[in-house]
Amino acid sequence: MAPFTSPLAEALAPELLERFLRYVRVDTQSERDRTQSPSTPGQLDLSRMLVDELREVGLEDAELDDNGYVMATLPSTLNGDAPTIGLIAHVDTSPDESGTGVEPIVHRGYDGAVLELPRNGAVLDPAVLKELAGKEGHDLVTASGDTLLGADDKAGVAEIMTAVAHLAAHPELPRPTLRIAFTPDEEIGHGATLFDVERFGAACAYTLDGSKLGELQDETFTASEALITIRGVETHPGFATGKMVNASRLAGEVLAALPADLTPEATSGREGFIHVVEINATVGKAVIRVIVRDFDDDLLERHIALLRRTVEEIVATEPRARVEIDVTHQYPNMRTYIEEFPAVVEAAEEAIRGEGIEPVRTPIRGGTDGSRLSQMGLPTPNIFTGGHEYHSVREWASVQEMAAAAATVVRLAEVWARRR
Numbered sequence: 001m002a003p004f005t006s007p008l009a010e011a012l013a014p015e016l017l018e019r020f021l022r023y024v025r026v027d028t029q030s031e032r033d034r035t036q037s038p039s040t041p042g043q044l045d046l047s048r049m050l051v052d053e054l055r056e057v058g059l060e061d062a063e064l065d066d067n068g069y070v071m072a073t074l075p076s077t078l079n080g081d082a083p084t085i086g087l088i089a090h091v092d093t094s095p096d097e098s099g100t101g102v103e104p105i106v107h108r109g110y111d112g113a114v115l116e117l118p119r120n121g122a123v124l125d126p127a128v129l130k131e132l133a134g135k136e137g138h139d140l141v142t143a144s145g146d147t148l149l150g151a152d153d154k155a156g157v158a159e160i161m162t163a164v165a166h167l168a169a170h171p172e173l174p175r176p177t178l179r180i181a182f183t184p185d186e187e188i189g190h191g192a193t194l195f196d197v198e199r200f201g202a203a204c205a206y207t208l209d210g211s212k213l214g215e216l217q218d219e220t221f222t223a224s225e226a227l228i229t230i231r232g233v234e235t236h237p238g239f240a241t242g243k244m245v246n247a248s249r250l251a252g253e254v255l256a257a258l259p260a261d262l263t264p265e266a267t268s269g270r271e272g273f274i275h276v277v278e279i280n281a282t283v284g285k286a287v288i289r290v291i292v293r294d295f296d297d298d299l300l301e302r303h304i305a306l307l308r309r310t311v312e313e314i315v316a317t318e319p320r321a322r323v324e325i326d327v328t329h330q331y332p333n334m335r336t337y338i339e340e341f342p343a344v345v346e347a348a349e350e351a352i353r354g355e356g357i358e359p360v361r362t363p364i365r366g367g368t369d370g371s372r373l374s375q376m377g378l379p380t381p382n383i384f385t386g387g388h389e390y391h392s393v394r395e396w397a398s399v400q401e402m403a404a405a406a407a408t409v410v411r412l413a414e415v416w417a418r419r420r
């Protein structure tokens with residue numbers, strides 16, 4: 001068996017796994033273009049279960065609000081003041097892959113070979129999935145091949161629940177007041193939208209929504225979305241000579257003209273991109289949905305300017321065509337807000353090191369609930385969960401790494417208790 005990072009992690013693992021397997025079976029997939037919060041009723045099934053379980057372990061004020069947010073308090077065991085610390089994970093799973101009928105499989109003591117899942121010929125090959133290589137001896141959890149697993153972010157939910165249950169059962173351990181929140185609709189960009197920061201009442205918080213062992217992230221992309229609407233001139237194709245202006249063809253030219261080296265598939269690390277996520281096109285009207293990302297706000301503005309210029313130049317070649325470009329800001333790079341409070345990241349580093357792990361400081365090529373929460377006045381970096389290959393049927397999680405994350409949360413409480 002792979003060594004656990006600590007006796008604490010090993011002790012937490014059985015309960016953690018049990019919780020995780022229970023939570024992933026609930027279909028909590030969120031839905032884009034929501035008309036209510038949460039976007040789907042399945043999320044409430046898990047949220048209600050979490051409220052019951054929080055009350056069972058002694059967090060009596062646990063409740064679900066009208067917008068689908070679970071909040072609860074674990075009171076401090078200290079005499080006197082310490083800052084209130086928040087712990088946050090999201091209950092929904094990605095709309096990119098099915099979350100219906102998830103049947104988790106536990107592969108005890110992984111032997112390093114290709115893992116074959118029972119459905120749809122799905123395989124996890126360590127030669128392809130780099131993070132799987134080196135996990136020999138770990139107990140791995142996968143889905144069955146036709147759904148995602150939902151470790152994003154039920155690993156985070158199970159880790160917080162397990163750590164909080166442990167702390168509640170051990171009042172002799174020093175801890176500040178902890179506030180717990182489970183959010184809906186993170187995957188569709190709305191985890192923070194209706195989050196009541198004031199009611200939550202924490203000085204800072206941590207999302208458990210990362211991946212690799214040891215990850216600690218205080219930087220996300222700055223994100224914008226551009227909606228480009230090209231209007232052509234519709235006519236019967238038989239009588240189109242000299243009259244028709246085909247918006248679909250113009251859209252095709254725009255796509256071809258966008259730089260191929262500024263795409264998600266061609267960039268990595270700290271590089272930004274312009275990513276066409278959706279096209280809907282007819283002769284009369286073409287709508288191109290583009291997301292633009294960068295860690296640097298000036299570079300982001302440059303990408304947007306390049307996108308505008310490209311679209312306008314191409315549409316200008318056909319004077320009868322019209323174009324509108326509508327750019328909206330989505331979320332900011334949270335670093336700007338977190339770096340004012342260095343103790344928040346330092347405490348997490350100390351907790352991760354306390355678990356015998358070297359913190360891995362990588363920027364997130366995406367956003368988390370913390371991007372907007374940090375901007376809303378709640379500095380919220382992100383901590384690893386031990387889940388991998390998110391948003392795919394190959395999603396997997398390591399029990400040993402999930403246990404390390406739960407143990408890190410227990411240590412984080414102690415670090416803050418000592419820091420007061």
Ligand SMILES: [Zn+2]
Nearest residue numbers: 090152153209
């Ligand atoms: Zn997530």
